[in-house]
Amino acid sequence: MFEETSYGRFADVYDFLTDDVEYELRTDYIEKLIRKHFGSSPELVCDLGCGTGTVCSILNSKGYDCIGIDSSDSMLSIAVSKNTDGRILFLNQDICDFELYGTVDVFLCMLDTINYITDTDALERLFALVANYLNPGGIFIFDINTKHKFANILGNNTFAYEKENVFYTWENYYEDGLLDFYLNFFVGDDKGDMYRRFTEHHEQRYYKTEFLQKLAVINSLDTVGIYGELSEDPPREDDERIFVVLKKK
Numbered sequence: 310m311f312e313e314t315s316y317g318r319f320a321d322v323y324d325f326l327t328d329d330v331e332y333e334l335r336t337d338y339i340e341k342l343i344r345k346h347f348g349s350s351p352e353l354v355c356d357l358g359c360g361t362g363t364v365c366s367i368l369n370s371k372g373y374d375c376i377g378i379d380s381s382d383s384m385l386s387i388a389v390s391k392n393t394d395g396r397i398l399f400l401n402q403d404i405c406d407f408e409l410y411g412t413v414d415v416f417l418c419m420l421d422t423i424n425y426i427t428d429t430d431a432l433e434r435l436f437a438l439v440a441n442y443l444n445p446g447g448i449f450i451f452d453i454n455t456k457h458k459f460a461n462i463l464g465n466n467t468f469a470y471e472k473e474n475v476f477y478t479w480e481n482y483y484e485d486g487l488l489d490f491y492l493n494f495f496v497g498d499d500k501g502d503m504y505r506r507f508t509e510h511h512e513q514r515y516y517k518t519e520f521l522q523k524l525a526v527i528n529s530l531d532t533v534g535i536y537g538e539l540s541e542d543p544p545r546e547d548d549e550r551i552f553v554v555l556k557k558k
Contacts, residue, residue, distance in 0.1 A: 319509055320383035322475055322496060324361050327420075335419070336367040338539045338552075339450060343415060345541070346448050346533050346554050351414030355442075357404040357435070358422035362388025365397050376413065378402050405431040405438070412444045418451035421550070423521075424513035427487065432516075433524060440528035440557060449530065449555040452538070458549040459488050459515050474498070486515045521553060530555040 343351060352374065356365050359377030361384050368375050369392070377399045379385050385399050392399070400407065404418070405426060416439050426432045439449050464483025470476070474497030481490045490511050495504045522532050534554035537544040544551045 319492075319494075319507075320361065320381060320387055322494065323384065324363070324387070330420070332363045332367055334539065336364060336371075339364070339368075339417065339419075340371070341541075342450055342534065342536075342552070342554055343448070346556060347415060347446070351447075353411075353413040354415040354417065355409070355413045357407075357416060357418040357439075358420075358425070359388060359399070360384045360420075362391050362397065362399065364417065364419055365399075366391045369394075369397050376400065376409070378404055378407050380404065405435045407438060409442050412442050412447070414444050414447045416443060416447070416449040416451075418449070421452060421454045421513065423451050423516065424454050424488075425511070427512050427514040429514075433527075436524040436528050436530070439555075440530055443530075443557040445557055447557050448533070449557075450552065452550050452552045453516055453518075453521075454513065454550055455544070455548055456515050457547060459483050459513075462549060463488060463490070474504075476504075488513045488515070518551070518553065525555045529558045531558060 353376065354368055354373050355376040355378065357378050359365050359379050362377050365375040365377040365388065375397045377388055377397060379388070379401065380403045382401050385401055388399050402408070404422070423432070426435065443449065460483060463481045466481050468479040470479070475494065477492060477494045479490060479492055481488060492509045492511065494507050497504045518535055525532055532553065533556045534552070535544060536542065536552045537548045538550040538552065
């Protein structure tokens with residue numbers, strides 16, 4: 310039986326499983342979008358759904374002041390351990406119901422965090438909060454998984470992976486815009502003599518860019534860029550992820 314995720318035990322293996330994400334490359338791309346659409350160096354960047362804080366840590370090393378928000382205390386405990394100079398503020402809050410003490414210049418929401426918000430009312434609240442806490446001229450950068458990725462790559466497929474002392478299977482089921490995936494982990498101890506098993510259930514929703522643009526208009530945010538993954542060109546049909554940039558009027 311699969312359990313709903315709380316990102317507790319999953320947090321322990323998250324960085325290990327995402328070591329192929331190329332965070333440095335993605336952060337360079339984020340910087341490029343900031344220069345293009347914000348036009349100057351932002352005073353404060355807030356990463357929504359920051360997870361274990363890798364993006365915040367890299368931006369911090371580049372001189373940016375950052376806030377990271379995530380609902381998982383397990384993820385944030387790992388993020389705090391990376392924050393060796395104590396310059397990043399991490400907040401344990403729901404990204405669809407967060408509070409800040411002031412405004413920011415840039416919001417980020419990376420690695421399909423938007424897709425994880427399957428309740429459209431909750432997503433509407435997130436957009437409203439972003440608009441509320443963005444400075445005039447501030448930007449909101451996020452990425453989303455595409456329908457092509459859901460329907461043709463992940464949907465109704467099963468994958469198995471083995472990395473060092475971690476073995477896991479990933480079963481996917483896609484229907485009516487919702488992707489359910491079931492993760493079954495076997496994690497070995499340092500000696501590889503004993504493995505512990507845990508399971509998790511995750512769910513994502515496919516969102517049309519037209520719907521996201523409507524939410525932007527409602528909240529006085531202009532759509533200033535829709536790009537293919539790590540590109541400044543329009544998305545292609547075979548892109549697995551696209552980036553969207555919104556700007557506060």
